[in-house]
Amino acid sequence: MKVFGEFIKGLWRENPTFRIMLGLCPTLAVSTSVENAIGMGSAAAFVLVGSNIFISLVRKIIPDKVRIPCFIVIIATFVTIVELMMKAYAPLLSRSLGIYVPLIVVNCIVLGRAEAFSSKEPVFKSILDALGMGLGFTWALVMIASIRELLGSGSLLGFTISKHFEPPLFMILAPGALLTIGLLIGMFNHFIARSRSRKTDG
Amino acid sequence: MMTQILIPVVTMAALGLTFGAGLAYALKIFGIEVDPKTALIITKLPGANCGACGKAGCAGFADALVKGEAVPSGCPVTNSEARKAIAEILGIEDTLKLKQIAAVRCSGGNKAKDKYVYHGIKSCRAASLVFGGYKACAFGCLGFGDCVEVCPFDAITMGDDGLPHVDPERCTACGNCVKACPKGLFTLIAEKNVYYVACSSTDPGGAKAKVCSASCIACKKCEKACPVSAIKVDANLSRFDYQKCQNIGKCFEVCPTKVIKKR
């Protein structure tokens, strides 16, 4: 059960976007449409799982002082693979994600999990953790994107919901993104605090 | 086809070699030792340097831990085993909050003049509804002891100088007094910080002196005296920066109205 806990924590208790607040750059920039969000989420999850496996495999032989450059090279390899694959097989998605695909390499979640977790844990656990984190990141991204796309361009997954509703452009732009994630984290804290206080009172 | 693969591999390998060797060379020439305890803690910390703890990366957080300015749970990214390990190294139990104690930011009480004679309900909250309380100083303590009643550990007793006094042993920093006081005079300050400013009025110095003999008249003597510039007068009131304060006590000696109190 404990091992399964590693996977679950990434989704809720230690959700990378809402709780640990890592990987904010792509989250805010790319969540203008749910389609982009799913694309970015899955790309990040692939890189996360792939690099975590290799890093936990190779963790024993790398001396501590040169640890960061080695981990980053492994992560960069997976990011470039995703980049090439996307250009070849999903050109539209790769164009809409723009420079944020190569930016997965500096995404704090990937290196954060690599350093915090997989450089100290066995392979199996770090795969689970990576999957949990990847999924947690994706569903947070999709949640933000659905709000922003619905309000910002009056559509969801590309289908315009209503033609005459004049969408406030503000939600698509930078301020809208920051506002959405701010309110969501606030809500998240509220739920966590209430569930924690109910646990202690109960 | 083969050369298409050979060229990148050779160039990148060469790049890797130069950077690896370069780093090792730099380490040999410029290497210095870090004090073992911090180094040990750094290995336990995630090393992601994400800044979520507010400190500058894990090394910064480790220093803060060793200096006692931070608590293992300050780093949201580590899991519970790592936090227990760090707590062992530091030799403290993994308390969630750094030990804090409540402090009253007012030293007026009987020393503060009254605006009018008040015969209403004997409670600070009720009194402060009537034109902000009967004291001439709008920020001052009304002395009806709402805090005393609300404190579950009766760590607060009302002194004969008309001011509440906090017993450091009993106070568990539960924060009830902070919520209860209508003037917001109570704050929770880390136990290691010995000094605090017992005044919260931001009126100009002269006006304060007229209504209360024990108020911070913003004379800035403390600001000039403090060697580590941990205290600064901002909006007519001197405020501590507890990240810099090292309990030297110069400000305490130099304060003319004795508003900076020692716990």
Add this chain to the structure above:
Amino acid sequence: MSQLLKFGLILCAICLAATLVLAVTYQVTKPKIEEQLRREEREALETILPEADSFTEKSVDGLDYYEALKGGELKGYCVKVTGSGYNGFIRMIVGVNPAGVIEGVEVLEQQETPGLGADINKIKPGEKDPWFLRQFKGKDAATLEVKKNIDAITGATISSRAVTDAVRKTITEFLAKVKR
């Protein structure tokens, strides 16, 4: 010395392995990527000059373009135009008939801000093609000017101006060269 060697070798080994994997993936995906690019360009050509049936690639003084022919007879040219927009370059293909009148404009690639500059490609609900690019059709290349005969996208004057100026400059330059 051993530490020096150890670090160097480790990093070198990892880079070597990484690049090996990447080089192979690149060789595998390279043809697919090029094919995608060619497919997009072909689609763009077809939408601009639907009546032409064959396009021959040519270039004059570094300006590469396609000659659109219908049964051997010259119908017009499709010129590759690059404008510098708000976030980077905007790559377009502009169809122009020998008389210098614009047949159509298609944007191949742009990095403009989504919702603002990226609206040069936006198709209004119920319509078939982006309204902003439709304005160029039937106008003489030399007279293209934002606010005069091309109205800009609200809040994205830079991108609108980038497209209009790039089309005007490159096409007039191209027509002059081809005529000679």
Add this chain to the structure above:
Amino acid sequence: MDSISAYISIIISTVFINNFILSRFLGLCPFIGVSKSTGPAVSMGIAVTFVTTMASILTWTIYEFVLIPFGLEYLRTLTFILVIASFVQFAEIVIQKKSPALYRVLGIYLALITTNCAVFGVAVLNIDMFFLHGKPLAGSFLKSVVQGFGAGAGFTLAMLLMSGIRERLEFAEVPRCMKDAPITFIVASLMSLAFLGFSGFKI
């Protein structure tokens, strides 16, 4: 050589119009994490400016003299991040030895910068904006360096503004669940709304 105004316009556009944090969304993790008080925020800003400028120089040269001749543009991500990580590690070691005082103020942030999106972002943007079909535009090197510096300066400006506000925020009445991070996001959203005002014109 381009006139000086071209470079000034780049600086103004990277600091105000396309501020790296508020409109390009690069470098948000330290922006939320380290801007609690002005001291660390400014040191972080200076460290980032130093690294973005140096990174721009290094990555431009590597791209021009190593990647293009051998046709390895697709390895851009790998080489850039390797260069940045190694440079940051190298700079940290040198500063730690050469001047411990500077290290106490600046050095500890250097480790934070390897995973900073702003540094890698500016390196990639330099290539996208100042290279066309593999050939550098006129004055492309100097423009990249100036853009690197501008990015760092914009980063510092945003960090400074945010830390000033957050210090005032300590005294504000903020609902408990909105404390700390959520309120910072909302303040950042208002700041980025203000910065949108700059986005209208191009110099």
